[in-house]
Amino acid sequence: xxxxxxxxxxxxxxxxxxxxxxxxxxxxxxxxxxxxxxxxxxxxxxxxxxxxxxxxxxxxxxxxxxxxxxxxxxxxxxxxxxxxxxxxxxxxxxxxxxxxxxxxxxxxxxxxxxxxxxxxxxxxxxxxxxxxxxxxxxxxxxxxxxxxxxxxxxxxxxxxxxxxxxxxxxxxxxxxxxxxxxxxxxxxxxxxxxxxxxxxxxxxxxxxxxxxxxxxxxxxxxxxxxxxxxxxxxxxxxxxxxxxxxxxxxxxxxxxxxxxxxxxxxxxxxxxxxxxxxxxxxxxxxxxxxxxxxxxxxxxxxxxxxxxxxxxxxxxxxxxxxxxxxxxxxxxxxxxxxxxxxxxxxxxxxxxxxxxxxxxxxxxxxxxxxxxxxxxxxxxxxxxxxxxxxxxxxxxxxxxxxxxxxxxxxxxxxxxxxxxxxxxxxxxxxxxxxxxxxxxxxxxxxxxxxxxxxxxxxxxxxxxxxxxxxxxxxxxxxxxxxxxxxxxxxxxxxxxxxxxxxxxxxxxxxxxxxxxxxxxxxxxxxxxxxxxxxxxxxxxxxxxxxxxxxxxxxxxxxxxxxxxxxxxxxxxxxxxxxxxxxxxxxxxxxxxxxxxxxxxxxxxxxxxxxxxxxxxxxxxxx
Amino acid sequence: xxxxxxxxxxxxxxxxxxxxxxxxxxxxxxxxxxxxxxxxxxxxxxxxxxxxxxxxxxxxxxxxxxxxxxxxxxxxxxxxxxxxxxxxxxxxxxxxxxxxxxxxxxxxxxxxxxxxxxxxxxxxxxxxxxxxxxxxxxxxxxxxxxxxxxxxxxxxxxxxxxxxxxxxxxxxxxxxxxxxxxxxxxxxxxxxxxxxxxxxxxxxxxxx
Numbered sequence: 001x002x003x004x005x006x007x008x009x010x011x012x013x014x015x016x017x018x019x020x021x022x023x024x025x026x027x028x029x030x031x032x033x034x035x036x037x038x039x040x041x042x043x044x045x046x047x048x049x050x051x052x053x054x055x056x057x058x059x060x061x062x063x064x065x066x067x068x069x070x071x072x073x074x075x076x077x078x079x080x081x082x083x084x085x086x087x088x089x090x091x092x093x094x095x096x097x098x099x100x101x102x103x104x105x106x107x108x109x110x111x112x113x114x115x116x117x118x119x120x121x122x123x124x125x126x127x128x129x130x131x132x133x134x135x136x137x138x139x140x141x142x143x144x145x146x147x148x149x150x151x152x153x154x155x156x157x158x159x160x161x162x163x164x165x166x167x168x169x170x171x172x173x174x175x176x177x178x179x180x181x182x183x184x185x186x187x188x189x190x191x192x193x194x195x196x197x198x199x200x201x202x203x204x205x206x207x208x209x210x211x212x213x214x215x216x217x218x219x220x221x222x223x224x225x226x227x228x229x230x231x232x233x234x235x236x237x238x239x240x241x242x243x244x245x246x247x248x249x250x251x252x253x254x255x256x257x258x259x260x261x262x263x264x265x266x267x268x269x270x271x272x273x274x275x276x277x278x279x280x281x282x283x284x285x286x287x288x289x290x291x292x293x294x295x296x297x298x299x300x301x302x303x304x305x306x307x308x309x310x311x312x313x314x315x316x317x318x319x320x321x322x323x324x325x326x327x328x329x330x331x332x333x334x335x336x337x338x339x340x341x342x343x344x345x346x347x348x349x350x351x352x353x354x355x356x357x358x359x360x361x362x363x364x365x366x367x368x369x370x371x372x373x374x375x376x377x378x379x380x381x382x383x384x385x386x387x388x389x390x391x392x393x394x395x396x397x398x399x400x401x402x403x404x405x406x407x408x409x410x411x412x413x414x415x416x417x418x419x420x421x422x423x424x425x426x427x428x429x430x431x432x433x434x435x436x437x438x439x440x441x442x443x444x445x446x447x448x449x450x451x452x453x454x455x456x457x458x459x460x461x462x463x464x465x466x467x468x469x470x471x472x473x474x475x476x477x478x479x480x481x482x483x484x485x486x487x488x489x490x491x492x493x494x495x496x497x498x499x500x501x502x503x504x505x506x507x508x509x510x511x512x513x514x515x516x517x518x519x520x521x522x523x524x525x526x527x528x529x530x531x532x533x534x535x536x537x538x539x540x541x542x543x544x545x546x547x548x549x550x551x552x553x554x555x556x557x558x559x560x561x562x563x564x565x566x567x568x569x570x571x572x573x574x575x576x577x578x579x580x581x582x583x584x585x586x587x588x589x590x591x592x593x594x595x596x597x598x599x600x601x602x603x604x605x606x607x608x609x610x611x612x613x614x615x616x617x618x619x620x621x622x
Numbered sequence: 623x624x625x626x627x628x629x630x631x632x633x634x635x636x637x638x639x640x641x642x643x644x645x646x647x648x649x650x651x652x653x654x655x656x657x658x659x660x661x662x663x664x665x666x667x668x669x670x671x672x673x674x675x676x677x678x679x680x681x682x683x684x685x686x687x688x689x690x691x692x693x694x695x696x697x698x699x700x701x702x703x704x705x706x707x708x709x710x711x712x713x714x715x716x717x718x719x720x721x722x723x724x725x726x727x728x729x730x731x732x733x734x735x736x737x738x739x740x741x742x743x744x745x746x747x748x749x750x751x752x753x754x755x756x757x758x759x760x761x762x763x764x765x766x767x768x769x770x771x772x773x774x775x776x777x778x779x780x781x782x783x784x785x786x787x788x789x790x791x792x793x794x795x796x797x798x799x800x801x802x803x804x805x806x807x808x809x810x811x812x813x814x815x816x817x818x819x820x821x822x823x824x825x826x827x828x829x830x
Contacts, residue, residue, distance in 0.1 A: 556666050610669060615707040619714075 009046060010053075013039045014284055027134060029127050030382035032284050036291020046292055054289035058347065060282025061126050062241050063275050065154070065252040068129065068147070069259020070268050075447070077260055080148055087145055087328050088152020091342075095121035095320045102316060108366070111167040115361045116370065118160050119353060120313055122153045124346035125252070126283055127381050132341070135389070139441060140463070142334035145325065146341050154253050157348055161248070161355065168359040198247050205240060205254060209261030217267045233274040286347070294375050298368060306369070310376045318343040336392045340384040344377040411435035414470050415479040416461030416491060418449060421507045421528050422481030426454060437470050462491045464498070478502045480522070485509040489516045496521025514566060515573050534559060553611065554597060561596060565589040623680035625797050626654040627726075630686040630697035634659070639728045639773040640687060642782055646790045647685065652797045654679060658696050665699055672704040677717060681796045682762075684753070685726040687773070691749040693725075701756065710760040722796070722803070723757040724765035724812065725750055726789065728773035736771075747810050763803060768792055768812040788816055795820045 013035035021031025039045040046053075077084075100117025104110060128146055129138075137143040189197070213236065220232045237255050244254030262268060299306055318339050325335035350371060357367045411434070415426050418440040426438050438454065439461040440446055446456045461467065461482065472478060478495050482488040485508075492506050506522035508514040514525045534555050541551040568589065572582040627647045631640050634657075648655040654675070662668075676682065686693045708715050727746075735741040742749075747766045757764035768789065776782040792812065795801050800821040809815045 556664070560666065560668075610706060611703050613707070615712055619707070619712050 006046065006049070009039055010285060010288055014288060018284070027131055027382050027385060028284070029130055029134075029287055030386075032287030033291040033379055033382065036288035037294060038291075039288070040292025041294050041296040050289045050292040054286060054293060054350070057282050057286035057289055059241070059251075060279050060284075060286050061347065062252045062255050063237055063279035064126065064129055064283060066237050066240075066255035066259040067272060067275055067279060069256040069261075070263050070272055072260050073263045074260055080144070083145060083148040083328070084152050087324055088149045088156075090324055091149050091320060092118075092121050092153060092156050094324075095317055098316050098320065099313065102312065108362075112356075112362045112366065115164060115167055115352075115356045116366075118163070119349045119356070119370075120345045120374070121317070122157070122346045122348045122352075123150060123317075123342040124344050124378050124381065125150045125154065126286055126347055127344065127378055128341050130283055131382065131385050135385070136463075137337060140334060140337070141330050142325075142337035142341070145328065145330060145334075145338050149342055151256070153346070153348070154250055154256070157250050157352070158248075158253075160352060164352065164355050164361060165359050167356075167361045194247070198249065201243050201247050201249075201254075202257065205243070205258050206261055209258055209265075213262065214265055214267070217265075221267070221270075229270065230274045233271050234278065236271075237275065290347070290375055290378055293371075294379075295368065295372050298372050299376070306372055306376065309369075309373050310380070313345065313373060314343045314377055314380065317345075333388075333393050333395075337388050340388050340392075341381070343384065344381040345374040346378070349374040411437045411471070412475055413437070413477045413479065414467070414472050414475045415439070415481060416467075417481035417483060417488075417507075418445060418454070418456050419481065419483050421483075422479065423449070423454075425479050425481060430454070437475070439466065439470055462487050462494070464494060467495065467498075472499050472502060475499075475502055478504050480504060480506040480517075482507070485513050489513070489520050492517050492522045493520035511566060511569075512573065512578070515570055518570070519574075530559075530562075557596065558593070561589075561593050565593075623722075623797055623799050624654070624678060625652065625681040625683065625793055626656060626675060626679040627683045627685050627793070628656050628658055628697065628700065630658045630684065630694045630700070632659050632694055632696070637687065637728070637773070638777045639770050639782060639785070640685070642786050643685060643726065643728075643770070643789050646786045647683075647793060650790065650793055650797075653793055658700060659694075662696060665696060667700055667703050669703050669706070672700065673706070673709055673717070676704070676721075679721070681722045681724075683724055683726055683793070683796075686728075688727050688729045688746075688749075692752070705756065705760060716761060719761040721762045722765060723753070723760075723762045724768065725753055726768045726792075728770045730774060731771065733771040745810055763807065765801075765803070765806050766809055766812050768816075770813070785813075788813065791820065792816060798823065 014032060017035035017038065018028050018031035021034065022028060036050075040050060096114075096117040098117070099120050100113040103113035103116045108116065128150060132138045132143045132146060138147070217229070217232065220229055223229075236258065240254045240258050241251035244251045262271065321339035321342050322335055325338045330338055353362070353367045353370055353374075356362045357364065362370070413429055413434055413436045415422050415429075415436055415438045418426060418438045422438065422440070426436050429436050438449075438456040440456055441461065449456045457470070461480075472495065478499070480488055480492050480495070482491060488506065488509070492504055495502060495504055503524075504522045505524045505526070506517045508517055508525045508527045510527065514527060517525045537558075538551045538555040541554065542548050546554070565586070569582060569585055572585045575581065627644075629640075629644050629647070631637055631644075634641050634644065644655070644657070647653050656675070684693060684697060686697055692698070705711065705718075706715070709717050729746065731742065736744065736746045738744070746769055750767055754764045770776055770781075770785050772779075776785060792801075800823065802819050802821060806812060806815075806819045809819070812819070
């Protein structure tokens, strides 16, 4: 029951604090952190077990990286390599050096300084990725850069784990025998065997992802038991984490790799939706435990010193990040998002301080102090995101846009979405010599289209700043061709509001979507399937023996009647959606259509058949 | 009288004369101007709408280039579909009785290629016999064509402006009911005798 009581406290705090924080626009991370502070240091509802909880909850980070991997296809990872190594590498090295110097300056030993520098150079993958995802900034340049840096940091943990014991002074106890679960089970093997083991585990993950996992999942999926599939998904993540742990590598890195390998498999979305809730809960638990773990005694004992150190650490990190952001060509406000977002120290620090402490690189007091510093900096991060969102981003939006450099030209036509629909629209217009700006957020598609010579720009077209950068103000026509119906409606509404002079042509998913789009402000709406389905119907009639021109005529009559119905039923829909009135009206229209399409073929003068009919035999032509 | 111009040109962007004539017709407030190829790019003619429009006018002008001694396909389609039995002709079809139909056309060939000694061997009016008979079958009055010859050279030869002015004059006279219909029906080409066929402007009170 004790377990249940503990779970109850955690859940209550989260259920109250997170929606509140969300309502106040603070983001979920801050909500969890506050919940943790309330149940931990503030009211003492939870106590010593928080550290254990935190280690358990860190598995949420592992799952998160698996999910991130699922969304990243291998070639995208390959394309990120410059950013990953350049931006990530420089961030870790430069920050570590500066922080180490600062530590040296305030009187730490050189070994401790190096350790502190390295450890504090890392940022919090959990907080940053969670917030970027939540705010939809993941696809912005800053989001992608931040992700590159975080991924590199994840990799950098491995050499750090190897390096920390070497810094140990006089204490021969190898750090990796510490109690933090990062002790490698193969550490006692010769190094070349270790290397082989590491390589073969990684190769094994890739090979299994390519050849083994698909048939296994197919086998599991055929059982048609959802929970078994979920179990299989969890098994996959846990198994990889264990394998990575056994060879002393970061489990997060392993699952990330597995995610990338599976990113183009047909089970990608299923895996995503199965793992996502676990990831969410565990991460939430992790954030709560961070909040609960704050040593308020220490914090309020030396508040000035601690806040001063936090400020110093974050200032140094921010300086490096801003400089790198500029150097790597991030647009104005994105640099700030990148800098403020990654300025905190991360959860890896908790583990690494433990290792450093065991190795005797730092002393207990230092470790405690550093842990508080890390926690406070993590606490400050949601606040910094709020500063960015409320102060910096709006200012950048009104100011002169420098974003235009990502899109080198402007055209009279802007097309959002270049899937099966947008592609044809853009090809048609370009073939007719029109200058077209095409936006899409699917890099694979863009890559392919660029191969065919269709210039497409990467970006989430539902982001206002991207539309602005695409020069929508100068455009005459905006074609909304997104696949996602809801996003499409939001997009049309935004464009209609912000750019009233632009003529909006929108792709609709179905009839209801037509009305939604019209009400959102689209000038013209085309149902994506209507024309092609009608063509197929016409061909079927011809195959059944109808004269091709007659079939064409009937299709034409059908189209006209359907478009009229669409218009007439708009009101019925507006009054109450697809209610009984709508259904009654629609049925009436349909019955009329059946009549119209010449069910009564003996009468040659019914309304559908009126074209090209000879005068009736009884009536002389003249 | 209420005048409607049904303009049929599949490539009006390439026509100097027809575009100018169309612009003149379009600019007159008392003329209903219909660009058929713009309204029915798919040849999907809305018969009810067209018949309603016919009922609302007294004069129907087909304005088009001469293609193979006749009109462009869409205008023929329009006739095939809109002039229905029971509406335009037949024992019950009397909707158009008494209305006026005429063609305003542009030809590539020069004036002298028409006539009995010309290369075409017939007067231009003769080629419009089907239109004349269609009008009569619909109990309408038909007026001979108003034609611009050698349309491709009208602009460079400085004829265009005069022709456009004459067209405007014709439409105005039709609207104000100042055409001597009885004489007009008997001339060879309306464009050649226009001055003699139009009565001077009536006092404002009598303008329809």
